[in-house]
Amino acid sequence: MHAVQTLLLLIFPILVIVAALRDATSYTIPNWISLALIAAFPVAALALGLPLSTIGLHLGIGVAALALGMVMYFLRWIGGGDAKLFAAAALWIGWPATVTFLGATGVAGGVLSVGLLGLRSAYVRPYLPIGPPWFARLIEPGQDVPYGVAICAGALTAFPASTLIGRL
Template identity: 60%
Template sequence: MIHLFQTAILLVFPILVIAAGLRDATSYTIPNWMPGVLIAAFAVAAVALGLPWRLAAADLAVGLVALVAAMVMFALRWIGGGDAKLFAAAALWLGLTGAPTFLLVTGVAGGALAAGLLALRSGPLQAIASAGPAWVVRLAKPGEGVPYGVAIALGALIAFPASALGAHL
């Protein structure tokens, strides 16, 4: 029964980052409750899995550094507020061992996403996209932002197995 609870609490991370990425792609918003639940679930997961306090403290430090970095990126208008909160909450879960992969994959995925959206917004694909659902039409609209939560979610999912908590799955 304990193993089932531990697995369930660990699954909160991939489920919520996927949901946040999809929500950002379709509405350009990430509700505050998503990173909030991720932060609360981290505390529960750390206790449930017996994460050593020094490792939990290091993960917390990574999350705080990520929050400061995300706040700077938000202030520079590089990312949205929801993206900043998701970035910090994901970094908390990923900690020192998952952070390098998270940063690398998120950066590459964000660049690829931006390039893909530029292509979608400036070529013949825009006409095809205009026949799609409203969220696709908005993605194809020139001048719209980049739903960076998609890149953050991809980076987080790929880095999760390298993290101290993800290694338990």
């Protein structure tokens, strides 16, 4: 049973990494990633024996994160895929690791934004090697920030403190 629980827990880091890679290379996070995270959560939670009250708390945190993500989307701070990934990740993270998730995501987003601004500057950009088309688009001035990368960093930072990992 321990091996099955471990395999179920691996779904989360694998999918948030896939989301970050897709966002960095195409500026999109496919809906199937967030849907797979949402669908896999109750299976993992029940397999790990989370009490229904804890599962309910996780659901509440996921809904609150979706509301926050929608506000950030409407303010044009993040994309729609980012908002959905943010909520799906918060569902898995739970309380109290959500505090770490929010802080680490914010810090990672700031570092990512400053780093991309530096790479996109007129002083640095001419010296960057020509790479694949996704990299050229990533360092193009005026492009968006693939915030799925920051969400992934925050999620991976907070996941070890989640109630799911604590039950393993």
